[in-house]
Amino acid sequence: MRELAGRVAVVTGGAGGIGRGMALAFAEAGMDVVIADIDEDGARAVAAEIEALGQRCLPRRVDLAKPAEVEALAEETWGELGGAHLLCNNAGVTTFGMMCDGIPDADWDWVLTVNLRGVVHGLQSFLPRMRELPGEKHVVNTASIAGISPGVFVAPYAASKHAVVGLSETLREEGAAHGISCSVLCPNAVATGIVEADRNRQAEFGGPSGAGNEMIAAFVAAGLAPTYVGRMVRQAVIDDLPFIFTHADTRELVEARYERMKESFAWADRWREANPEPDPL
Ligand SMILES: NC(=O)c1ccc[n+]([C@@H]2O[C@H](COP(=O)([O-])OP(=O)(O)OC[C@H]3O[C@@H](n4cnc5c(N)ncnc54)[C@H](O)[C@@H]3O)[C@@H](O)[C@H]2O)c1
Secondary structure: OOOOOOOEEEEEOOOOHHHHHHHHHHHHOOOEEEEEEOOHHHHHHHHHHHHHOOOOEEEEEOOOOOHHHHHHHHHHHHHHHOOOOEEEEOOOOOOOOEOHHHOOHHHHHHHHHHHHHHHHHHHHHHHHHHHOOOOOEEEEEEOOHHHOOOOOOEHHHHHHHHHHHHHHHHHHHHHHHHOEEEEEEEOOOEOOOHHHHHHHOOHHHOOOOOOOOHHHHHHHHOOEOHHHHHHHHHHHHHOOOOEEEOOHHHHHHHHHHHHHHHHHHHHHHHHHHHOOOOOOO
């Protein structure tokens, strides 16, 4: 999407972290911004920063687990701002520290609902409206490097982010005929509030437990600045990149995964050579 100035961006999870970085980067480029976040005070604070840059902002409390709230947001965006050419499905949460078989159902439900269903709800409410707008349209879905390589001890997170990568690649193919492109953001550590994600855990998923993780907190705190990532995303939207890899060193993780697949194909080739006849049913 080459033209940003004068258009509208919607950023979920924009009250802090990477979402705030993206929202500010888009405002710097002359876009008005809708901030949708379960943290209303945080959304208002970012709106003040956007207005200080001379752009309009609608900060709204939205729980992405609730499709009616996302639908109301889309309706208001079209009513107040005339529509949005850019949708960033960015909000995400995680639990930490347990092997996949020991994770409580409530953790699976919370993480899969916010990280995957939240993105789906965004697409369901915004895409039909975006399709009708003239010009180029773009969706950025925030996954993670854990959406392409193994996410050890964060199984629900890794599963949700693999799903977001697959969904994003699918949308990129399907949207082309409708002028809608899609990029998937795959960061490694970015210095945000992700380690305290359960501060915003809804009561129906068990509410906040105060759980953190010191080791991961140090890793995340040493990560990239969210505003740097926001500007990188902005340029990637202009350049219409399919994947946005924020960290050069994650190339090795991605290549290692494809190496494992190539080895498995080579094994299958050898197996088929040794077993040329299909089994009779
Ligand atoms: N920080 C990292 O190292 C890192 C790495 C890879 C991917 N990511 C991804 O980046 C995205 C942004 O996370 P972040 O790191 O900025 O963390 P963050 O916690 O700072 O920001 C996440 C935002 O999402 C909001 N949110 C949580 N639940 C919500 C809900 N139900 N409805 C609406 N909003 C909700 C939070 O209030 C918060 O403002 C997430 O999808 C995360 O998985 C982060």
